[in-house]
Amino acid sequence: MKVSLYWLGLAALAFSISCFGTQRLSRVRSRLYWVDVPNERSLHRRPTPRTGGIAILGAIVIGCLVPVVISWPDGRVANRTDLLWVLVAALMIGVVSLFEDRVGLGLGVRLSVHGLAAVGLVWSTGLTVNQIVVPAVVSIALGGWMATALTVLSIVWMANLYNFMDGIDGLAGGMTVVGFGFLGGVAWAEGHPAVAAASLVTMAAAGGFLVYNLPPAAIFMGDSGSISVGFLAAAFAVMGIHDGLFDVWVPILIFSPFVVDATITLLRRLMRGEKVWEAHRKHYYQRLVLAGWGHRKTVFTEYGLMMLGGAAAVFYLSSGEVRKLGVLCACLIMYWVFARSVGAVEAHHMDRHERPA
Numbered sequence: 001m002k003v004s005l006y007w008l009g010l011a012a013l014a015f016s017i018s019c020f021g022t023q024r025l026s027r028v029r030s031r032l033y034w035v036d037v038p039n040e041r042s043l044h045r046r047p048t049p050r051t052g053g054i055a056i057l058g059a060i061v062i063g064c065l066v067p068v069v070i071s072w073p074d075g076r077v078a079n080r081t082d083l084l085w086v087l088v089a090a091l092m093i094g095v096v097s098l099f100e101d102r103v104g105l106g107l108g109v110r111l112s113v114h115g116l117a118a119v120g121l122v123w124s125t126g127l128t129v130n131q132i133v134v135p136a137v138v139s140i141a142l143g144g145w146m147a148t149a150l151t152v153l154s155i156v157w158m159a160n161l162y163n164f165m166d167g168i169d170g171l172a173g174g175m176t177v178v179g180f181g182f183l184g185g186v187a188w189a190e191g192h193p194a195v196a197a198a199s200l201v202t203m204a205a206a207g208g209f210l211v212y213n214l215p216p217a218a219i220f221m222g223d224s225g226s227i228s229v230g231f232l233a234a235a236f237a238v239m240g241i242h243d244g245l246f247d248v249w250v251p252i253l254i255f256s257p258f259v260v261d262a263t264i265t266l267l268r269r270l271m272r273g274e275k276v277w278e279a280h281r282k283h284y285y286q287r288l289v290l291a292g293w294g295h296r297k298t299v300f301t302e303y304g305l306m307m308l309g310g311a312a313a314v315f316y317l318s319s320g321e322v323r324k325l326g327v328l329c330a331c332l333i334m335y336w337v338f339a340r341s342v343g344a345v346e347a348h349h350m351d352r353h354e355r356p357a
Helices: 002-025 052-069 080-102 107-125 136-142 144-164 171-189 193-210 222-242 249-254 256-271 284-317 321-354
Strands: none
Touching (some): 002 193, 052 080, 052 193, 080 107, 080 193, 080 222, 107 144, 107 222, 144 256, 171 193, 171 222, 171 256, 193 222, 222 249, 249 256, 249 321, 256 284, 256 321
């Protein structure tokens, strides 16, 4: 009972801080009322503040510092140092991303900071995934440095893809609630208090923000929120993999709506020779909005995908090797069907608008 009340208290604290902070930041008279002005690549129509990430990150840091500083109710103090390093790295990314939101820092500066945070996390905590990230034969052939490099790149990619997917009302906030909810639930079931508590706090902080971010959004999280939360998703996943809670496919399945969309879109743009660092409107969720679905219908469809991805991760974790392969194949088919459906929606939209009146 004490542990349950303790965890609920952490969630309530994070939710309250985030909700109150987001509400204050969304006011015009706020000193941090920095607006995102719509342009030709935007999907929103009116200037909207983009500093909600300050409230999210502040709530996460305060909520997570409680278990870092104060002993667990059952006496365990595992992974305090790892969690502290994660928070420090996330704060560094958040501060730099806030400057990016305000004045712009350039791609090289941003990626350098993300890489530095990822390297610092791996070096300070020893959270290298080793042979779990790549097939054992590849890891053996190329050496342990390959696993370390892939771990760093995976963390940087997760941080940035989360930012790429933060393009419509409620999408990134909802993924954070659902994704970290499943991640925390898995960690709790496997007896890992640090990842469980930190995920619960992150979920609650996103929930407080989501109150003001659901369509039509009164505020966006901005780079300071999306990149920091993406980094936390990668860091908590690597902690869980390193400590043997699950293999790499569990967090990939949980966050698969973002991972699949961002990765496939990036690869398609690379194959077409496009400048992948420039803003665009070619993600699947963007294509649905442009095809006439709007923010609300699109975001709730994405919520359904998020729930299916989380459920698939839970089923995968409790299955044998054959069923695990079946889960991965089923998810592959699911996203293939989703991609084809998006194409069909676009074709129907074009046909309807090209039809003579």
